[in-house]
Amino acid sequence: MQITLSATPPFSLPSVIRSHGWIQLAPFHEDEITGDFSCIVHLESKKVIELRVQSESGGIIVTINDALPAAEVQAVREIISWMLDLDRDFSTFYNLASQEPKLAQAAARAQGRILRSPTLFEDVVKTILTTNTLWAATIRMNNNLVQQFGSPLPADTTRHAFPTPGQLAATNEETLRLQTRLGYRAPYILQLARSVDSGELDLESLKKTNLPTSELRKKLLAIKGIGDYAAANLLMLLGHYDFIPVDSWALKMVSNEWYGGAPVGRAEVEAAFEHWGQWQGLAYWLWDWSG
DNA sequence: GGTAGACCTGGACGC
DNA sequence: GCGTCCAGGTCTACC
Numbered sequence: 107m108q109i110t111l112s113a114t115p116p117f118s119l120p121s122v123i124r125s126h127g128w129i130q131l132a133p134f135h136e137d138e139i140t141g142d143f144s145c146i147v148h149l150e151s152k153k154v155i156e157l158r159v160q161s162e163s164g165g166i167i168v169t170i171n172d173a174l175p176a177a178e179v180q181a182v183r184e185i186i187s188w189m190l191d192l193d194r195d196f197s198t199f200y201n202l203a204s205q206e207p208k209l210a211q212a213a214a215r216a217q218g219r220i221l222r223s224p225t226l227f228e229d230v231v232k233t234i235l236t237t238n239t240l241w242a243a244t245i246r247m248n249n250n251l252v253q254q255f256g257s258p259l260p261a262d263t264t265r266h267a268f269p270t271p272g273q274l275a276a277t278n279e280e281t282l283r284l285q286t287r288l289g290y291r292a293p294y295i296l297q298l299a300r301s302v303d304s305g306e307l308d309l310e311s312l313k314k315t316n317l318p319t320s321e322l323r324k325k326l327l328a329i330k331g332i333g334d335y336a337a338a339n340l341l342m343l344l345g346h347y348d349f350i351p352v353d354s355w356a357l358k359m360v361s362n363e364w365y366g367g368a369p370v371g372r373a374e375v376e377a378a379f380e381h382w383g384q385w386q387g388l389a390y391w392l393w394d395w396s397g
Numbered sequence: 398g399g400t401a402g403a404c405c406t407g408g409a410c411g412c
Numbered sequence: 413g414c415g416t417c418c419a420g421g422t423c424t425a426c427c
Contacts, residue, residue: 239419239420
C-alpha cells in the first residue's frame, strides 16, 4: 500500500536525507541511485514494517509491503511526518538567511529540515554513540545495537528495527560493553533504556512540549551521557536552534573561517553565530564553509 | 564556575 | 604481530 503526504514548501527529500549523517545509521537505508530511502520501524502495535520513502510533487509517497489497518496507517503518517519534519515553516529563517551570502542558497535548496529517527529515544541513543568517538565507530556501535537487539523484519530477517527501550532494558551492562562494543557508554545507554521503559522518563513527550529551550535543554542534560554538545544536537533535532553543537569539527571550521587557523574555543564558535539568535544553530548547521 | 584526568574503541604508525 | 599513540565528548573529583 502507499501513503501520500504533503510538506510545507519548499521541500526537498534529498535535502532532508543529506542534512546530516543519520541516513548512514541503521535501520535507515539510502538508495543512492534513486535518492529514496527506507527505514524499518517498530510500531506500538508490535508490528515491524519497512517504510520506503520517495519524492512526490509537494511531498512524499510512502510504500509499505503490507496493507495496514487505519490506526496503523495513521501511526505511519505521524512517524513519517515527524522524521521529515514535513509541517515546519522556515520562511522567517529564509528571510534572514537571504541577507547572508554564506546562507543565501538555503531557501533555494530547501534546507533546514534535519532527518529524525522515528522515536526520540532512538535519536538520544544515536547521539550518545556519536560522542567521543570517530564516525566509523558510531556506525559500528549502532549497527551492533540494531543487529543484536532489534526485532527482525518478517519479510527479511537479516534486517532489524532499532531496539525498543524494553529490548535494551532487558540486557545488561557487560553484554553492551563487550559484545556490542559500546565501551563506557554501555551504562549510559542501559540506564536510559531502563528509565524510559519503566515510564520514569517520558522522552517522547518532549517532541511536542511547549517548554522553553532552556528548560528542554536542562531535561536533556539530566540524561547521563548527554553533555553540552549532545544536548545542542538533540535540541536541533527537536526544532530548537538556540544552541550550537560545538564539537572538534566546529572549532576547526570557525578557526579556519575567522581566525586564520589559530586555535579557538567554544566561546569563539558561539560568538560567531550569536547574532542569529534563535536561529544560530541552524545558521551554523547550514553555513557554507567552502571558502 | 573552572579544570584535570579518566573513561573506551579502533585506526594509524613504528618497530 | 605487537605495542604505543591519538582522536573523539562527558563525567567526576577537586580547587
